[in-house]
Amino acid sequence: MPTFEQFRMPDAGEGLTEAEIVEWHVAVGDTVTVNQVILEVETAKSLVDLPSPFAGVVTQIHGAQGDTVEVGTVIMVVDVDPNGEPAEPVAPESGATAEVAAATDAPAVVTDTPAQPEASADAPVAAVDEPDTAPAAAPTDTPAKTDDASDSGSVLVGYGTVHGATTRRARRSAVRPTIAALEPSRDVLTVNRPGAGEAVRAKPPVRKLAKDLGVDLTAIAPTGPGGIVTREDVLAAQEKTDASKLATYSAQSAGSAASSGSDTSAGTGAGSNADAQGTKASSPRGGASAAPARTGGVTASGASAAGPVAGDALEDPSWLNSGTVSDDGRQTAVPVRSVRRRTAEAMVASAFTAPHVTVFHTVDVTKTMKLVERLRADKEFTDVRVTPLLITAKALMLAVSRHPEINASWVDEDQTIVYKHYVNLGIAAATPRGLVVPNIKDAHRLSLKGLAQGIADLTATARAGKTTPRDMSDGTITITNVGVFGIDTGTPILNPGESAILAFGAIRQQPWVHKGKIKKRWVTQLALSFDHRLVDGELGARVLADVAKVLEDPSRGLVWG
Amino acid sequence: MTDLLHHPLVEFTAEHAPLQFINERGERVENQQNAQFVRYLEHLNVDDLKNFYRDMMVVRRFDIEATALQRQGELALYAPLLGQEAAQVGSGQALAASDMVFPSYREHGVAHTRGMDMAKILQLFRGVDHGGWDSFEHNFHLYTLVIGSHALHAVGYAMGIQQDARMTAQRDAAAQHDAATQHSDAQAGAHFGDADAGEQGTTQPQADASSPDSASAAFRGDTSQDASHTGQAPQEAVMVYFGDGATSQGDVSEALGFAAVNNAPVVFFCQNNQWAISVPNSLQFKAPLYLRGSGFGVPGVRVDGNDVLAVHAATRWALEHARHGNGPVFIEAVTYRMGAHTTSDDPTKYRSREEEAHWRAKDPIDRIRLALEAEGAWSETDDAALSAELEGFGEYLRGYVRSLGAPEKSSMFEHVYATENVLVSEDKAWFAEYEASFVDAQGEAQ
DSSP: OOOEEEEEOOOOSSSOOEEEEEEESOOTTOEEOTTOEEEEEEOSSOEEEEEOSOOEEEEEEOOOTTOEEETTOEEEEEESOTTSOOOOSSOTTTTOSHHHHHHHHHHHHHHHSSOOHHHHHHHHHHHHHOTTTOOTTGGGOSSSOOSSGGGTTOSSOSSSOSSOTTSOOOBOTTTOGGGTTHHHHHHHHHHHSOOTTOOOOBOHHHHHHHHHHTOOGGGSOOOSTTSOBOHHHHHHHHHHHHHHHHOOOOHHHHHHHHHTHHHHHHHHSSTTGGGGGSOOSSOHHHHTOSOOTTOTHIIIIIIHHHOOHHHHHHSOOGGGTTOEEOTTSSOEEOOOOHHHHHHHHHHHHHHTTSOEEEEEEEEEOHHHHHHHHHHHHSGGGTTSOOOHHHHHHHHHHHHHHHOGGGSEEEETTTTEEEEOSSOOEEEOEEETTEEEOOEETTGGGOOHHHHHHHHHHHHHHHHTTOOOHHHHTTOOEEEEOGGGGTOOOOOOOOOTTOSEEEEEOOOEEEEEEETTEEEEEEEEEEEEEEETTTOOHHHHHHHHHHHHHHHHOTTHHHHHO | OHHHHOOOOOOOOGGGOOBOSBOTTSOBOOOHHHHTTGGGTTTOOHHHHHHHHHHHHHHHHHHHHHHHHHHTTSOSOOOOOTTOHHHHHHHHTTSOTTSEEEOOSOOHHHHHHTTOOGGGHHHHHHTSSSOSSOTTTTTBOOOOOSTTHHHHHHHHHHHHHHHHHHHHHHHHHHHHHHHHTGGGHHHHHHHHOSTTHHHHSSOOOTTSSSOHHHHHHHHHTOHHHHHHHHSOOOOOOEEEEEETGGGGSHHHHHHHHHHHHHTOOEEEEEEEOSEETTEEGGGTOSSOGGGGGGGGTOOEEEEETTOHHHHHHHHHHHHHHIIIIIOOEEEEEEOOOOSOSSTTOOGGGTSOHHHHHHHHTTOHHHHHHHHHHHTTOOOHHHHHHHHHHHHHHHHHHHHHHHTOOOOOGGGGGTTSOSSOOHHHHHHHHHHHHHHHTBGGGSSOOO
C-alpha cells in the first residue's frame, strides 16, 4: 500500500536557513531512484544538486522555481510503495501513525490537481508573518505533517535539533512566571495546528467537502470553536484558490505592462540587467554620438537586451512570480524574499541609523568624454570597456586617497570609527534578481585597466546572478550609476557600514559657460551622500569637489595619482 | 597577483618525477627509479591487486553515499576524498595492525583498510559525537579537525614507542644485571642510588652489559645502535596523514624537527591534493613538498598518489625504514581532491573545469581497473559481485545514518575530562535542571 516519505529542504552548507529553488528535475508522477538528482538549489554559498533519499513515485512537489524555501520545509513527497493497494483515507492499521493519515489525504488532492500553489505559498507567508511567536509547527506546517514529531519544526534536518530552532520552548511557569500569560495562547495555537499524532479537527461532512473541492485541510487556519475547521473555512479557502487560478494576465493587462515596460524596468531595475551599472557600451554618453540625453539606454540596452518586453509580458512578469492575486484580480501580493528582503533591511538600517547628508555638484565632463574616446582607441585597453563610469571610479579613488578619513565605518556598538586602509569599491548593480552591491576588492591597488577589468568582472558576475555574499561584503565606499537610467541625480542611501556613496548622473550636452562663452558641453551631476556622524560637511564637500575636478580635467589625476 | 593565483596543471620535471608503477593508461611502468622499490611489491599477487581495486571502489561508494546524505540533510557536513582513494588505500594496506595511525579528517579510506566500519565516521559528520570509534580498537586515532596539530601528537606517540622500548631494554638489562651481580648487592645499590633510578630511564648502571655508549645513544634516540646492541628495535611505527595545506602550519614543521632529532619511528604521509580549501600549492610553497623534510634531516619521497602500487611500495619502504630505527620519512603523494573541500564549499569558484578534467584523466581507480583488465584478472563475475556488494553497502550506510538518532544532551559533559570534575559535574546538574524547566520536558514522546 502506498507509503509516503517526505523530503525536506536540507541545510546544504553549515548553518544555512534557506535555499532558493533553481530548477526541479522531476515532476509529480515521475519515478525517482535513490540518490537521483531531483532539484538544484542555490544557497548563500553555492549552487547545489540535491539527490533523492527515496525510491518511488513523486506525489507532491512544493515550491516553484525561484522560491526561497526555509530549511526543514517539506519540498517533495514520494510514494515509496506505489504498486501497493490504495490505502483508505483513514487507515489506522496501515502505517499506523499520523503521517499516513495526513499524507493519504494529500495524494487524493494531488492526483486531481498536481500543483498546489496555495499550499506552497502559504507556508512561507505564515513563517514570515509570525517569526517569533509561531509555534514550532508553523514553519513545517505544510500539507503532509511530519512522521516522527521528534524533529518537527527544526531548522536543521536529520542531524538537526530536536526542537524547533526558530522557536523558543515554553518554560514552566514556576521558572518564568512573567511569561505564564503567554502560555495559554501558545497552547491554543498548538491545538489548532495539526501536531504529532493529532489530525486536523473537522467534522466528517466538512472533511468530505474539502476532499471534493480539492482543498487541503491542513493548510487552512481554523476559525471554529476549539480550533475546528468549519465549512466556511473550507469554502473561503476554495474561493482563494479559485481566484488565483482564474486570474490571468489578459491581453489588456499585458498591453499595459508592455506599454509601461520601459518605465517599469527602469523603476524596479528588474528588467534592466546588469548593464544598469554602466558598462554601457552602447550608451550614448560613451559614444558621444547623437541623442545623448534620454539615455535611451533603459529600453535600448537594458530591457530589449533582456528579451522582448511585449512578448514576455504575456507571461507572468517576473516580479509577480509566486504572488497571490486578489479576488478582484486588481492586486497581487508577493511575499518579500531574499534579495528584496535584504535590500529592504539594509536600506532601513542605513537610512535610520546614519544621518544622511547629500551634496551636489554639476560638472563639465567634456574632457573626460574625450579621454574615454582616446582610451578606447588605445591598445592597452582593447580588451576592456572604457566608460565614463570607469573614470569616475578612478576619480573617486583619487579623492579617497586625498581624504582617507572618508573611507571609514561607524561602529555603534563599540563606539569607534574604523578607518579602512584599503578600498573595496562597491558598484550598485540592478540585476534580474534585484539590487546588489558587489565590490571590487582592494580597488586602491588597481591601475585604471585593473579597475576596468574589475568593473567588467563584477558586471558579468552580477548579470549571471552569481554574485556571492563575499562579493558584497566589506565594501568601504560605493558608486551608484543612476545616469544609466537617464536620471540627472539622486540622493543615494548609504550601503550599511560605509560612510559615503557617490551617485553618478546622466551625461548630457548642455549650454555651458566655457572660456567666457556659451558652448555646447557634456555636463553631468554628481551627488555624494555621507554619514554625518563621522563625515563633516567640509570633508564630504572636499571629496565631491575632488571627484569633480578629476572629471573636469582628468590630467588632474596625474597630479594626485 | 593574477600570475600567482594561476594554478599550473601539475607536470613534473624528470628531477622531481614521482614514483610510479602504473601510469594513467593502466600500463606497467619500469624505470630506474621504481626498480629500487620493486621488492616492496613482490609479495603481491593478483588477488591483492583485486583487493586494492575493491577497497578503492568501496571507499568511493562511501564517498558518494556520504555526499548524498549530506545533501539530503542527514549530515551537517562531509569532507569528500574523491580522487584520493589510491593514496589512502595503498598506504593503509602497507600498515601493520600494530602500527598507529593519526588521520586528519579525510582519511576514510585509511579507516577502511584498518578494518574500521566507515559508517562510524559519519557520526562525527552528523554531529552526534566527536568521533564514534575507539582509537585503539583499530589503532586509528580519532579525526583531528585542527589542521596539522596531530603531526605533533603522532611524533609524541612515536617517541612514546621509543621510550617503551628503552624501558623494556632497561628492565631486561637490570634483570640480567641482578642475576649477574647477586653476590654484590651493596655495590649495585650504590650504583643505582635507589630503586627509582631504573624508572628514570636515563641512569644506566655503569657495569651493565650495555655500554655507556649505548645508553647515551638510547638517550639520543638512536635506536639503530640501540637495536643492534639489544635486539629491541621498535616493532611499531606511526603514520600521520595530513594535506598540503597542513604543511603551511607551524605544527608540521615542529613535528618534523622533533621526529628528526629523536629518530622517531614515524612516517609523515602528505596527500598533496593541490588545494588547501581554495588556496593552491602555488601560494603555499616554492620547493616541491617531498623536499620539505630534508632541512630537518628527514628523507622524502614523491610518489604518484593516484597509483595505488606506487603508494603502497613507497609506504612499505618508509615504514620499514622507521621500524628499523632509521628514523622518520616524509612521503608526498601527489593526488587531487576531485570533490569539494567539504560539502560547504564550491570548488567551481576557485578552480577551472580544465584543471578538473586534467585530473579526472588521472583517476586512481580507472588505472588499476585498466591494469587488471589488461592482465585478464578481472571478470564480469567479479564485476557483478562487487556491484552487489556496493549496493548493499550503500543501503547499509543510509540506514545506519538515518537510525543514529540524537544523543542524550547530557552526553556533552561526558568527555570533557577522563575523570570526574567538580565544575563539569556542577554544570551538568545545572543543565539537567534547566532542561527540566520546560513545559514540554515531560510527557511528550520524543
